Amino acid sequence: xxxxxxxxxxxxxxxxxxxxxxxxxxxxxxxxxxxxxxxxxxxxxxxxxxxxxxxxxxxxxxxxxxxxxxxxxxxxxxxxxxxxxxxxxxxxxxxxxxxxxxxxxxxxxxxxxxxxxxxxxxxxxxxxxxxxxxxxxxxxxxxxxxxxxxxxxxxxxxxxxxxxxxxxxxxxxxxxxxxxxxxxxxxxxxxxxxxxxxxxxxxxxxxxx
Ligand SMILES: C[S@@+](CC[C@H](N)C(=O)[O-])C[C@H]1O[C@@H](n2cnc3c(N)ncnc32)[C@H](O)[C@@H]1O
Numbered sequence: 001x002x003x004x005x006x007x008x009x010x011x012x013x014x015x016x017x018x019x020x021x022x023x024x025x026x027x028x029x030x031x032x033x034x035x036x037x038x039x040x041x042x043x044x045x046x047x048x049x050x051x052x053x054x055x056x057x058x059x060x061x062x063x064x065x066x067x068x069x070x071x072x073x074x075x076x077x078x079x080x081x082x083x084x085x086x087x088x089x090x091x092x093x094x095x096x097x098x099x100x101x102x103x104x105x106x107x108x109x110x111x112x113x114x115x116x117x118x119x120x121x122x123x124x125x126x127x128x129x130x131x132x133x134x135x136x137x138x139x140x141x142x143x144x145x146x147x148x149x150x151x152x153x154x155x156x157x158x159x160x161x162x163x164x165x166x167x168x169x170x171x172x173x174x175x176x177x178x179x180x181x182x183x184x185x186x187x188x189x190x191x192x193x194x195x196x197x198x199x200x201x202x203x204x205x206x207x208x209x
Pocket of ligand 1: 037040063068
């Protein structure tokens with residue numbers, strides 16, 4: 001991920017964070033070594049605080065990967081909370097399940113395998129918080145179905161909305177265009193009050209009316 005803030009500012013923000021426990025620290029090291037695009041501890045802590053502050057009971061995550069962000073979300077839940085997380089790759093989903101078991105969250109998280117758009121179409125539940133972190137071309141397409149699944153007062157969060165800052169240039173690549181389109185649609189959705197925050201690679205936060 002390209003930096004959108006000055007490196008020294010970013011380093012300052014990261015060093016302010018409390019130290020992670022051995023599991024999260026191990027997953028951060030694995031992600032670094034193997035190139036997994038995880039949200040990292042700054043966004044992870046933000047997700048944790050969001051879940052906690054709105055007392056989210058039903059959380060939907062799109063893009064489990066190795067379960068790193070899922071663990072942050074899971075740690076923000078109270079005893080009634082539950083997470084549904086969607087991952088398209090079977091081996092990746094299995095690895096996330098192992099990590100979630102190690103985190104003591106296996107009873108609290110269900111990892112569903114499949115393409116987000118298909119799984120979302122089948123889900124009948126409503127959610128208090130939805131976190132989107134799948135392939136970027138899916139973002140504009142999946143926005144309306146996700147907004148429909150949010151409870152009133154629920155929050156939609158989407159990662160990588162600044163895409164290294166490219167959305168603010170005239171770059172026309174498919175991924176940049178998809179994210180620019182998502183930002184426009186999300187910020188103008190009549191059911192959402194939203195903002196894009198320049199945290200790490202940009203986070204969209206939308207509160208459902
Ligand atoms: C950026 S990573 C997720 C990182 C994770 N949220 C974290 O921060 O720890 C994206 C993951 O979503 C999966 N994925 C990508 N496109 C998908 C789609 N359309 N539906 C479901 N999963 C998808 C990929 O296999 C990958 O594991």
